[in-house]
Ligand SMILES: [Zn+2]
């Protein structure tokens with residue numbers, strides 16, 4: 001699995017392109033590109049690597065993770081647009097939310113696929129298992145590859161921190177319970193790619209995250 005990380009938009013959000021080198025199939029996780037330069041950076045990477053976008057996946061649909069959803073969907077029209085059903089509220093209310101930050105964003109497209117807890121998403125030879133961890137947002141998903149020992153954690157778990165739970169549909173105790181039961185039980189060597197900030201490992205967070 002190849003993983004390309006981009007840091008996009010006003011919120012320093014991490015967008016990932018996960019690709020299978022043998023089939024050239026890929027998924028965009030959390031298309032946060034906002035500025036034209038960022039959109040072109042994402043597009044240029046995918047075209048220059050000759051990748052075929054199978055999925056636009058959302059760990060959750062807070063606006064910083066969805067700024068570039070319309071651009072990605074229009075640029076790669078054959079991709080499924082997939083998130084947990086509980087995140088649709090953010091897609092529907094995206095323009096209002098962004099205006100509250102004084103940001104004029106493009107309306108994200110409708111989801112074409114609802115991801116269930118435990119579902120395995122195939123991208124060529126890559127298998128990403130969806131793990132439902134609500135509490136930062138009501139439909140929060142992490143994507144886990146057993147074969148590559150990699151977890152895409154969205155805003156659920158960060159290096160030395162956890163996601164905030166004061167936004168719509170958030171719940172702190174639900175979040176902490178989900179992290180402890182479903183994420184900290186993964187193998188310690190699992191590399192965690194977070195929605196913001198640097199990557200970490202499960203073992204590091206198990207041993208030193210002050211919120212857990
Ligand atoms: Zn978030």
Ligand SMILES: [Zn+2]
Pocket residue numbers: 011013062064065155195196
């Ligand atoms: Zn975020």
